[in-house]
Amino acid sequence: MDYSLQNHASYIGRPIAELPTPSLLLSKPVLERNTTALLEDVKKLGISFRPHVKTMKCTEVTRMMLGDGLHRKIVASTLCEIRGALDLVREGKLDEVRTFAIHWYRKQVLRKSTQCLYGLPVFPGALQHLHDLSQSLKIQLMIDNEQQVDVLEAYLEKASSKPAPWSVFVKIDVGSRRAGLATESPSLPKLIERIESSSAATIHGFYCHAGHSYATRTEEAATAVLQEEVEGVVKAAKFLIDARPDRRIVVSVGSTPTAHVVSRLKATLPEGMELELHAGCYPSNDLQQVATSLVTPNQQAIRILADVCSVYPERNEALINAGTVALSKEASEFPGYGIVIDRPQWCVVRMSQEHGILGWAESEQTTRLMQHTGSKSGTGEKIEDSFRVGDKVLLYVQHACITSAQHFVYYVVDEHDVVRETWVPWKGW
Ligand SMILES: Cc1ncc(COP(=O)(O)O)c(C=O)c1O
Secondary structure (H helix, E strand, O other): OOHHHHHHHHHOOOEHHHOOOOEEEEEHHHHHHHHHHHHHHHHHHOOEEEEEOOOOOOHHHHHHHOOOOOOOEEEEOOHHHHHHHHHHHHHOOHHHOOOHHHHHHHHHHHHHHOEEEEEEEOOHHHHHHHHHHOOOOEEEEEEOOHHHHHHHHHHHHHOOOOOOOEEEEEEEOOOOOOOOEOOOOOHHHHHHHHHHOOOOEEEEEEEEOOHHHHHOOOHHHHHHHHHHHHHHHHHHHHHHHHHOOOOOEEEEEOOHHHHHOHHHOOOOOOOOEEEEEEEOOOOOOOHHHHHOOOOOHHHOOEEEEEEEEEEEHHHOEEEEOOOHHHHOOOOOOOOOOEEEOOOOOEEEEEEOOOOEEEEEOOOHHHHHHHHHHOOOOOOOOOHHHHOOOOOEEEEEEOOHHHHHOOOOOEEEEOOOOEEEEEEOOOOOO
């Protein structure tokens, strides 16, 4: 029995209480507010913007992030996301064009101006797919190791038609210790030189992603990480610009916490550098973002709807039908794996695959949430006074990117929690 996969559109016009569970709800008004706010910040700063499409992995949210075609570049973390985004390349503003000749011409222009960065350091198995996709939109690659340049050269060598050099970003590690080279690494100038002397690649820019910004708890701290990001990519780009002052280079910075404070950015870039912001999670936000204190709980667009299946007064717990698959095991300083929105001191304290255990988890963070939601929970509530079998519970989630990847349809609701649209995300890798 899977109503959501077969019949999701039949719920349009119905209140969320009638939805099958577990279900993922997206508030369209909140998505719109969040995406508009960042577009305005970027516009005021006069910098370019490259949304990461990995959080909601769907056409509709990507379109909103791009300002309906105002911005023309994205970053993706899987080939599947790039394939999904091709809908937007096809769509463009083409619908309004009448004659075939103009249609064709504009399509070529759109193809040339649309850039998609494949955000993982490139590896041989992805290259043929990326080459195929490059027939539809301009693919850019992430490089942080000379061996990847060898791979590009070997591919070029074998290709029957001689493809143009790949446009690449050099990945800089500004403290997250995931991908990238630190600016102090002796390998960085060598890598830049290696790419510059290769006929298989050309440097488009320098890119960093400050994943460690998720640990910041104040605007000042997030702004300091943003400054570090800018300083990191500028320092790296100077290795190239100093040697070749004629070059124009993009320096790309961002993560959702640093994007939330981008309006505080004070940076004058050296000649020849253009600043680009990237971010992915900000349209929906989640408890991890609320934990940074840079957004409020009502800036979360994502919630999970679940049913109470059983209640256990002896251990003061209840069972809901949202477990690890529906929620994910992501954590933050908010307790548990999901928080009941109108009674935030109840949260999912343990899970198995499809079972979630609601338990009492009073803490400083949940008290903060209570103040926001206006909830009246006291201390030490009894489960049997709070939940009954068949009750619906609405949960905030810890990490929207991981939770949304588990769902096959998003129920898009208005401010009255009536389903207005259903969106189907891109699945796979
Ligand atoms: C390479 C890269 N760029 C940008 C982002 C977007 O970051 P956020 O989701 O914090 O906005 C991510 C997220 O993991 C990423 O991996």
